[in-house]
Amino acid sequence: xxxxxxxxxxxxxxxxxxxxxxxVLRAMCTPILGQFDPEFTEIMNETMxxxxxxxxxxxxxxxxxxxxxxxxxxxxxxxxxxAGDRVLVPIYGRFGQLLTEIxxxxxxxxxxxxxxWGQVFDPQVVIQxxxxxxxxxxxxxxxxxxxxxxxxxxxxxxxxRAMDILFVVDAVATLGxxxxxxxxxxxxxxxxxxxxxxxxxxxxxxxxxxxxxxALLLARKRxxxxxVEPGKYKxxxxxxxxxxxxxxxxxxxxxxxxxxxxxTEATSMLYALREGLRIVLEEGLEQRFRRxxxxxxxxTQGLQAMxxxxxxxxxxxxxxxxxxxxxxxxxxxxxxxxxxxxxxIEIASSFGPLKGKIWRIGTMGYSCRKKNIxxxxxxxxxALIRYGAKIHIGRAVQAALDVYHSPESN
Amino acid sequence: xxxxxxxxxxxxxxxxxxxxxxxVLRAMCTPILGQFDPEFTEIMNETMxxxxxxxxxxxxxxxxxxxxxxxxxxxxxxxxxxAGDRVLVPIYGRFGQLLTEIxxxxxxxxxxxxxxWGQVFDPQVVIQxxxxxxxxxxxxxxxxxxxxxxxxxxxxxxxxRAMDILFVVDAVATLGxxxxxxxxxxxxxxxxxxxxxxxxxxxxxxxxxxxxxxALLLARKRxxxxxVEPGKYKxxxxxxxxxxxxxxxxxxxxxxxxxxxxxTEATSMLYALREGLRIVLEEGLEQRFRRxxxxxxxxTQGLQAMxxxxxxxxxxxxxxxxxxxxxxxxxxxxxxxxxxxxxxIEIASSFGPLKGKIWRIGTMGYSCRKKNIxxxxxxxxxALIRYGAKIHIGRAVQAALDVYHSPESN
Numbered sequence: 101x102x103x104x105x106x107x108x109x110x111x112x113x114x115x116x117x118x119x120x121x122x123x124v125l126r127a128m129c130t131p132i133l134g135q136f137d138p139e140f141t142e143i144m145n146e147t148m149x150x151x152x153x154x155x156x157x158x159x160x161x162x163x164x165x166x167x168x169x170x171x172x173x174x175x176x177x178x179x180x181x182x183a184g185d186r187v188l189v190p191i192y193g194r195f196g197q198l199l200t201e202i203x204x205x206x207x208x209x210x211x212x213x214x215x216x217w218g219q220v221f222d223p224q225v226v227i228q229x230x231x232x233x234x235x236x237x238x239x240x241x242x243x244x245x246x247x248x249x250x251x252x253x254x255x256x257x258x259x260x261r262a263m264d265i266l267f268v269v270d271a272v273a274t275l276g277x278x279x280x281x282x283x284x285x286x287x288x289x290x291x292x293x294x295x296x297x298x299x300x301x302x303x304x305x306x307x308x309x310x311x312x313x314x315a316l317l318l319a320r321k322r323x324x325x326x327x328v329e330p331g332k333y334k335x336x337x338x339x340x341x342x343x344x345x346x347x348x349x350x351x352x353x354x355x356x357x358x359x360x361x362x363x364t365e366a367t368s369m370l371y372a373l374r375e376g377l378r379i380v381l382e383e384g385l386e387q388r389f390r391r392x393x394x395x396x397x398x399x400t401q402g403l404q405a406m407x408x409x410x411x412x413x414x415x416x417x418x419x420x421x422x423x424x425x426x427x428x429x430x431x432x433x434x435x436x437x438x439x440x441x442x443x444x445i446e447i448a449s450s451f452g453p454l455k456g457k458i459w460r461i462g463t464m465g466y467s468c469r470k471k472n473i474x475x476x477x478x479x480x481x482x483a484l485i486r487y488g489a490k491i492h493i494g495r496a497v498q499a500a501l502d503v504y505h506s507p508e509s510n
Numbered sequence: 511x512x513x514x515x516x517x518x519x520x521x522x523x524x525x526x527x528x529x530x531x532x533x534v535l536r537a538m539c540t541p542i543l544g545q546f547d548p549e550f551t552e553i554m555n556e557t558m559x560x561x562x563x564x565x566x567x568x569x570x571x572x573x574x575x576x577x578x579x580x581x582x583x584x585x586x587x588x589x590x591x592x593a594g595d596r597v598l599v600p601i602y603g604r605f606g607q608l609l610t611e612i613x614x615x616x617x618x619x620x621x622x623x624x625x626x627w628g629q630v631f632d633p634q635v636v637i638q639x640x641x642x643x644x645x646x647x648x649x650x651x652x653x654x655x656x657x658x659x660x661x662x663x664x665x666x667x668x669x670x671r672a673m674d675i676l677f678v679v680d681a682v683a684t685l686g687x688x689x690x691x692x693x694x695x696x697x698x699x700x701x702x703x704x705x706x707x708x709x710x711x712x713x714x715x716x717x718x719x720x721x722x723x724x725a726l727l728l729a730r731k732r733x734x735x736x737x738v739e740p741g742k743y744k745x746x747x748x749x750x751x752x753x754x755x756x757x758x759x760x761x762x763x764x765x766x767x768x769x770x771x772x773x774t775e776a777t778s779m780l781y782a783l784r785e786g787l788r789i790v791l792e793e794g795l796e797q798r799f800r801r802x803x804x805x806x807x808x809x810t811q812g813l814q815a816m817x818x819x820x821x822x823x824x825x826x827x828x829x830x831x832x833x834x835x836x837x838x839x840x841x842x843x844x845x846x847x848x849x850x851x852x853x854x855i856e857i858a859s860s861f862g863p864l865k866g867k868i869w870r871i872g873t874m875g876y877s878c879r880k881k882n883i884x885x886x887x888x889x890x891x892x893a894l895i896r897y898g899a900k901i902h903i904g905r906a907v908q909a910a911l912d913v914y915h916s917p918e919s920n
Contacts, residue, residue: 105540367712
């Protein structure tokens with residue numbers, strides 16, 4: 101027979117999944133309620149209210165999709181894209197490719213512009229392309245974990261609004277770790293992640309969208325058979341949303357007073373998300389973003405003191421992911437493997453053109469704390485010494501401590 | 511600010527979600543591992559092996575979809591249906607309508623046959639329709655929780671195999687509570703539920719499929735952009751699976767040695783599923799089905815002793831759901847509300863033509879135990895007395911105790 105679950109407790113410093121907040125783990129132990137119990141629907145409403153605060157939006161619609169982050173992306177893109185719609189996706193890493201992939205599967209006519217990995221777009225370049233392509237939708241990644249870069253969004257959002265283009269943002273990596281200002285940046289729909297800066301396990305994808313998106317959804321709405329009175333069944337065959345599970349027009353009825361039956365809400369994951377959001381709001385968004393920036397500073401100072409080079413343009417660095425060039429002559433996977441096996445620390449490799457070239461270290465949510473930063477720096481140094489890398493020995497942890505002990509940090 | 515989660519502890523006797531096994535709740539508290547940590551991929555493999563045992567199959571492919579039950583249904587139907595495919599869906603309740611709905615959204619030419627609610631199909635009627643319609647797929651519900659009926663599948667499965675039709679079964683309500691013999695009944699793909707007889711929270715959908723389905727998936731396979739070397743990108747535009755998230759051909763690469771990046775597995779939910787399956791196998795399938803049958807017997811004897819009438823054809827009764835006709839002159843929702851508010855017991859109403867006509871009481875998984883059966887019978891009797899229903903007072907709990915105290919029960 102299979103033995104009782106008895107796993108190692110690891111230090112998770114990849115760009116997700118990261119360590120789960122202990123309070124979130126405990127919240128998942130709560131015995132469940134029925135899905136239409138008023139006590140439970142109140143928990144649904146509270147979660148929506150907290151999501152609005154974290155997304156910095158007044159949107160009515162802010163709720164999780166019951167699936168992992170890409171489920172949230174697919175729910176948003178799949179519910180607004182109709183076959184033949186033109187979608188502009190600027191790509192600066194692997195997750196821009198994913199947006200392209202999903203949009204194509206829903207029949208979009210996707211136009212890509214690409215920039216070198218390690219860089220982001222000058223907003224004017226995107227805006228010029230918008231003027232040329234005249235898309236219905238612009239979809240872009242806010243924080244590219246594959247490269248460790250972050251795209252400025254405000255100018256693009258304002259241009260989208262002026263041109264009546266829907267602006268969809270993948271904020272999976274950034275939500276809860278650095279500012280995602282949905283209303284101020286004129287984002288029409290955004291998708292967050294749970295297993296990154298919210299420090300909730302993977303399995304839910306918080307989304308938000310505004311009344312511009314809502315209007316489009318209502319025009320495509322088709323309540324499913326079996327839930328409408330015979331005769332009131334609206335076919336809407338031509339424009340109906342292609343997925344039932346990801347049909348945001350039906351999910352609006354589930355996440356509002358109508359409480360129309362759709363799926364059975366993932367109770368324990370909702371408890372987890374609620375607790376994760378509660379922790380974020382108790383800490384306070386600004387304080388939380390400052391904490392993330394502090395530990396990023398300690399990490400990057402430590403890595404550079406060791407003699408390692410950060411990858412990518414520092415002006416567009418994603419504050420919650422640090423990409424490090426693997427030193428000449430060192431096999432990246434050997435170091436990663438030693439970190440996991442000997443030190444029980446996980447850091448990440450990367451994808452596509454960056455495979456074997458960089459490591460990626462996350463500073464996200466509960467994983468983003470002094471204990472972990474000092475541990476990862478010390479262990480990485482030891483592993484590099486073990487493999488004969490030419491580094492400055494003994495400096496990394498000291499440089500990080502300098503950051504922590506400086507007067508501004510306290 | 512929002513207060514700490516502090517919910518009532520309810521007796522959940524609807525046909526799902528039901529009470530979660532305490533061991534499953536505790537398993538979810540386990541700190542998480544990274545998704546490609548060998549310790550974690552071993553947990554993935556163990557979960558697959560246990561799912562095979564519960565589905566009674568030798569299929570290689572048995573894994574959860576990260577979403578609720580209907581996500582599993584959509585993953586299976588959406589991955590095998592191509593636009594214009596003919597799909598036969600026999601309907602005997604609300605969830606047959608859901609299969610129809612999902613198949614239609616993926617472009618199927620759906621043919622329905624319907625039978626009166628409270629009945630199931632004579633397999634010969636379905637087989638005759640298969641001969642007339644010549645579908646590519648037959649999709650049917652095994653246990654209809656909306657009515658409390660269960661469809662015999664073996665003859666239909668054998669006929670499908672003989673006619674080279676793919677046989678897809680929604681076993682969401684039955685898996686883990688009564689036999690679902692995937693191989694013996696010639697089921698090509700089946701979908702189970704977590705929040706019902708497995709007593710795991712909602713949020714995952716175990717599925718299994720055989721090599722006949724695999725062959726079709728491989729013909730439609732398209733690995734997503736960003737994961738293949740440039741030049742090796744296979745367009746497969748015409749036949750590609752419409753959803754990225756539900757693309758079983760990519761999920762096969764995720765749930766096998768290839769471990770190709772797709773989503774980030776929902777770690778804590780996988781821990782929950784693993785523990786739920788472990789409990790099922792420790793109890794033993796046959797013993798577990800006998801336990802479910804025993805408590806069903808106690809419940810139905812109790813209800814009938816009270817003078818209530820069971821709804822539906824008793825010959826096709828679903829052993830894990832009991833439908834009860836609401837007595838003349840009684841408002842069903844008033845009783846349900848009293849049960850929830852005063853007794854903290856949840857039972858269910860129903861859908862469509864049965865709305866207001868029946869209550870549905872689940873005997874599923876961890877909720878299916880003597881304490882709960884006696885509690886629900888006593889409380890229902892008290893609520894009915896309170897509302898002036900003409901019932902036989904004092905007999906229901908006694909009749910259930912007779913079942914529990916009979917020599918055969920021990």
